[in-house]
Amino acid sequence: MTGPASHPGLAGGPIFLDYNATTPVDPRVTEAMLPHLTDHFGNPSSSHLYGERPRAALERARGQVAALIGARPREVVFTASGSEADLLALRGAVIASGRPRPHVITQATEHPAVLQTCQALERLHDAHVTVLPVGGDGLVDPAALAAALDEDTVLVSVMAANNETGALQPIADLAALAHEHGALLHCDAAQAAGKIGVDVEALGVDLLTVVGHKMYAPKGAAALYVRDGVALEPVVYGGGQEGGLRAGTENAALAVALGTAADLAARDLGRDLVGDLARDLARDLAPDLARDLVGGEPARLTALRDDLWQRLAEGLPGRVHLNGPGERRLPNTLNVSIDGILGHELLAATPQIAASTGSACHSGRHTPSPVLTAMGLTADRALSAVRLSLGRWSTPADIETAATALIQAATA
Template sequence: MTVPRGLLDGPIYLDYNATTPIDPAVTESMLPYLTAEFGNPSSTHHYGRESRIALDHARDQVAALLGTSAERIVFTGSGSEADNLAIRGTVLASGVGRPHVITQPTEHPAVLQACEALRRWHNAEVTFLPVDSDGLVDPADLAAAITPHTVLASVMAANNETGALQPIDELARVSREYGVVFHTDAAQAIGKIPFDATELDLVTVVGHKIYAPKGIGALCIWPGVPLEPLVYGGGQEHGLRAGTENVALAAALGAAAELAATDLATGGHDRIRALRDRLHHLLATALPGRVHLNGPETARLPNTLNISIDGVAGHELLAATPQIAASTGSACHSGHHQPSPVLTAMGMDAGRGLGALRLSLGRWTTTEDVDLAAHHIVAATI
């Protein structure tokens, strides 16, 4: 497995939840459509046909990863765009005078801001379901929140900070029982765990979370779910996303999806889980009683370790360990650090929230990386 050039000489990369390096095989898949195969996929001549074939193949590859059919896949320019198409598109197509949307507070800002815009500009009512100390939504709370005006529920599949896995199948079942469209932002889940979109109404896919470039995503749409487009024009992408398709990026997403399917089938996620647990064990053993896991112990992504270490703030720890590229969930405003809204919603006190450190592993993480990272973190905290 070829290591991307960017990882060869830099710090140990443990920020795969923020973005993934482009897999060299994915880069290779793009090249023909940046050079010789430049045609517009809507053109009927030779050049257009070759681009159309590539676009259709990419759609097949993404659909296969999701366990669904290609006609459900609409390519977008990002995960944020896919979220907005799902949320705004559903609400505006509903025709309800004062539509009601349900979500929860640990969502990605693309979801939260889309809901806020609907409240501000379209008189929508927005309900935020509570989460427990692990950051999980109770399906019973969703059922209780649904009203005759509810048109959409949106709950992410996996949290980007803690890796918490929401009970998506149960939430979708509740929504279906009440005739409510269900959307899940699955940016962090797809490619990291087996994921089946067969019974889901709307699913957001993000390229740069699965080793494809930034600037490409997709929305998987259940047939018959009415959506108002964000971009009007020539009718591309089933009339839901106008603009000449970026064939090179679509091909990259397709190739990345196929690689992810192979990786899952051969147990790649189990390898990463073992490395994640090794890292946790090394830190907990070297710093007894000081390391606290944030989020569920088991119901989380296999690559994600979010911890707080007593006596040190996450941003200070990262500043003291330049040998590691990782992240915190805290926000810095004018030099003043604030705890992550995700951890705050989980009921975590400010001290532990400010201490949070997210270590997310990926395709090229090795045992040596984990051991060295643990060494540097321990050295900076004692």
């Protein structure tokens, strides 16, 4: 693990296993953004001295975000949240298409930011929306997309990684199919960017959402990748900032935070120049070392995640069931159902752990996760699910303690 060995926000609290919900702000990110909350207060659009540093910082941050996802800096549009970036992508593409009845395709386990935007497009812009099913592993079958595409399809929106199960969708295959029918492919990569390698050229996506608070930046910092040549209707009208797609004076501090977080993530993923050179050398001289270098933070988290799974499976034989794909998922995410105890009851019995379920509580009544339900899980299994997601400050000791607590609570 790179960076600080501990985080002040986690000191004295429960073991944090909810990194997919949000992440602690990395102290290095805080340090980088602080001058833009104090000394460098100028408007980036100002032509005088006070605007120079914020403007330069803004563009440096744009380049850092672009480097993380393999884009050009001019293709990065800063937004205030992932939900806003999704709105800009979906609404922007539908309106810009000029189609009288635009067809949008998404899938059943998508984030509500996409699903509810699709519903709004139906209500307000006469869009026709197709929601593709997923299999028991939570993945979209490319054949289902191929069957749904038609001449009116303007946009396909499928997330890179599911926030509950970590399932990694076959984005490159889906993008190729969309392009065969002249449609754009939008990918919400909120959970993927910074956790695994994301390259917009390799994926073939036209639009991609990046979210800061999922990778150790503050909430309120996000971005949308917009491939050169893609036309979008602006999400905010006014002064023409962000390529005319999102008006409003830019928040240089949050942009710097997102850029710094992206740079740190790139280093953890081995995407920095020094890391590239080291891997090339290791491949020639020591293949085993090369594999270790390529692994980086994802390999560390995978090992911790799998250790947690093994401990639970051995401590609760026959009772623990994995939800989602065994291999094709995020390295930090473990979603399991434990027979004989509801997810929210399990977490209530383990206050030394901070984790989550996918179920919702309405007036004291819990309802199953829509994601797990769409995957075909029974209500009992879905209600028994807990999501345990790891991150930068997760340690082997955390895993041992968490597993012991969960096993004891499930056998009490």
